Amino acid sequence: MNAPTTSAARISAAELHEYVRAIWEQAGSAPREAQLVADHLVAANLTGHDSHGVGMIPRYVDSLRDRELQLNAHASVVKDIGAVLTIDGGKGFGQVAAHEAMEHGIERAKKLGVCAVGLRNAHHLGRIGHWAEQCAKAGFVSFHFVNVAGDPLVAPFGGTDRRIGTNPFCAAYPRAGKAPVVLDFATSAVAYGKTRVAYNQGKPVPAGALIDHAGKPTVDPTVMMEAPFGALMPVGGLAGGHKGFGLAAMCEIFGGALSGGYTTHDDTLQQTNAIINCMMSVIVDPAAFDAPNAEAQADAFVDWVKASPLAEGAQRIYAPGEPERVTRAEREANGIPVDPQTWQQIRDAALAAGLSQQQADSWSARLR
Numbered sequence: 001m002n003a004p005t006t007s008a009a010r011i012s013a014a015e016l017h018e019y020v021r022a023i024w025e026q027a028g029s030a031p032r033e034a035q036l037v038a039d040h041l042v043a044a045n046l047t048g049h050d051s052h053g054v055g056m057i058p059r060y061v062d063s064l065r066d067r068e069l070q071l072n073a074h075a076s077v078v079k080d081i082g083a084v085l086t087i088d089g090g091k092g093f094g095q096v097a098a099h100e101a102m103e104h105g106i107e108r109a110k111k112l113g114v115c116a117v118g119l120r121n122a123h124h125l126g127r128i129g130h131w132a133e134q135c136a137k138a139g140f141v142s143f144h145f146v147n148v149a150g151d152p153l154v155a156p157f158g159g160t161d162r163r164i165g166t167n168p169f170c171a172a173y174p175r176a177g178k179a180p181v182v183l184d185f186a187t188s189a190v191a192y193g194k195t196r197v198a199y200n201q202g203k204p205v206p207a208g209a210l211i212d213h214a215g216k217p218t219v220d221p222t223v224m225m226e227a228p229f230g231a232l233m234p235v236g237g238l239a240g241g242h243k244g245f246g247l248a249a250m251c252e253i254f255g256g257a258l259s260g261g262y263t264t265h266d267d268t269l270q271q272t273n274a275i276i277n278c279m280m281s282v283i284v285d286p287a288a289f290d291a292p293n294a295e296a297q298a299d300a301f302v303d304w305v306k307a308s309p310l311a312e313g314a315q316r317i318y319a320p321g322e323p324e325r326v327t328r329a330e331r332e333a334n335g336i337p338v339d340p341q342t343w344q345q346i347r348d349a350a351l352a353a354g355l356s357q358q359q360a361d362s363w364s365a366r367l368r
């Protein structure tokens, strides 16, 4: 396992946001693009998903160097039949492509009650919950099937090597005056980025999440970072992995195939640092149903399940999306923790993007 690092220092969300904006503006992004990327990455850290936060910057810089990530690209509508939109992300920042694709879909769902949006060929879409929250903020239900095209990390149930991406699934239900219910997870037993964070911190990953190159269960995240490579298990692991595998397969087909993008197989294996996501989103106006009590029914259900007597060792029962809100409140108050190795990787990426040593040092000085 990687050597353990010393504990994480903290930086305020506002300062981290400024740093991310500075890196991408230096790299050549227009201010709005740098802003959307910073909004998304810092929000991922705030919700506790460090795997999809600012620690992604080095990979994005590598993808830019490989001429894969395209700066200042926009979501382009390639087919519009009213309630179904097909949109191409042009390998631009997913943070821009998905934001714009959701804007198009929300506008259409306002008119028609529903809109299915196939977004293909976008660079990394990051934390998918961010896009569901954009829809929920506008008052819309949404669900999202995503593939990580050509970048297999997960073994199929019963298999021993990497065949599928960590394909996230996400669904959200908005509630007036209350936080939405947001379910958002990778269909791998743990998100790949969480194995990177564990590797950087020298920590094991939970049992049942990984197999080594020989197909044997392991808790050592090194098998995801160094050859000989192992694989992630589908969500559900050894016992229920057929369900995680099935959901991952539907994410692959809906996200990758139906959007007009591509699925993962021999001909599409990614050879560069790019992360290409395709996403099929369905955005629905809850007011379009004949369901005046829907919200009260949803609230009653949430209250009902939360009233269950606690299992031994459990502190509380969370609704989907609640752990992220709790972490967000804590990090907004106390700052975002970033471990030293991740900070160093971001600093190296910032220099590669063109920031000076002095500028990079001035950001490091803000850690406390």
Ligand SMILES: NC(=O)c1ccc[n+]([C@@H]2O[C@H](COP(=O)([O-])OP(=O)(O)OC[C@H]3O[C@@H](n4cnc5c(N)ncnc54)[C@H](O)[C@@H]3O)[C@@H](O)[C@H]2O)c1
Residues within 6 Å of the ligand: 049, 051, 052, 124, 125, 126, 127, 128, 129, 147, 148, 166, 167, 168, 170, 182, 183, 184, 185, 186, 187, 190, 191, 192, 194, 277, 317, 318, 319, 320, 321, 322, 323, 324
């Ligand atoms: N863009 C990509 O290619 C890609 C690929 C994989 C994952 N991701 C993202 O990675 C992120 C992390 O995924 P993950 O699988 O590690 O998430 P996770 O295992 O932390 O699960 C998160 C989901 O489970 C809920 N949850 C967590 N703990 C809970 C509890 N104790 N009780 C009730 N609900 C609980 C959360 O509210 C959330 O909906 C997601 O945001 C996902 O979109 C992105």
